[in-house]
Amino acid sequence: MCLGVPGRIDAIRDEQGTPMASVDFGGIRKDVCLAYLPEAEVGDYTLVHVGFAITRIDEASALETLELIRSIGNLAEELGEEPADLAGDAAAGGGGS
Numbered sequence: 001m002c003l004g005v006p007g008r009i010d011a012i013r014d015e016q017g018t019p020m021a022s023v024d025f026g027g028i029r030k031d032v033c034l035a036y037l038p039e040a041e042v043g044d045y046t047l048v049h050v051g052f053a054i055t056r057i058d059e060a061s062a063l064e065t066l067e068l069i070r071s072i073g074n075l076a077e078e079l080g081e082e083p084a085d086l087a088g089d090a091a092a093g094g095g096g097s
Contacts, residue, residue: 004047004054005069006062007032009040023048026066 007023012034014020019034023046030048034040037053045062046053 003069004049006045006047006057006065008059008062009042009044009046009053012040012042021046021053023053026070 005025007025007030009021009032010024010029011022012019013022019038019040021032021034021040023030023032025048030051032046032048033052035052037046037055040046040053040056045057045059047055047057047062
């Protein structure tokens with residue numbers, strides 16, 4: 001299943017002619033390509049799919065969707081991050097049994 005995840009643009013930069021952004025997904029930050037959304041500005045909320053910002057969305061919708069994804073325990077997985085509680089167990093040698 002493909003999922004677009006909403007996030008807030010924290011910073012915008014140019015990488016060899018490609019507009020890129022640092023996007024905050026409720027505490028998880030990722031680099032995102034803005035090639036499909038060059039008019040995006042810092043502070044905008046965007047829907048991100050496979051590393052590309054694909055559309056702007058309003059803050060209320062973004063926050064509601066992030067909370068829904070978080071409530072089903074899927075946010076870190078969708079963003080390719082290890083959930084914090086599992087990372088702490090692994091670091092402590094807990095193995096998660």
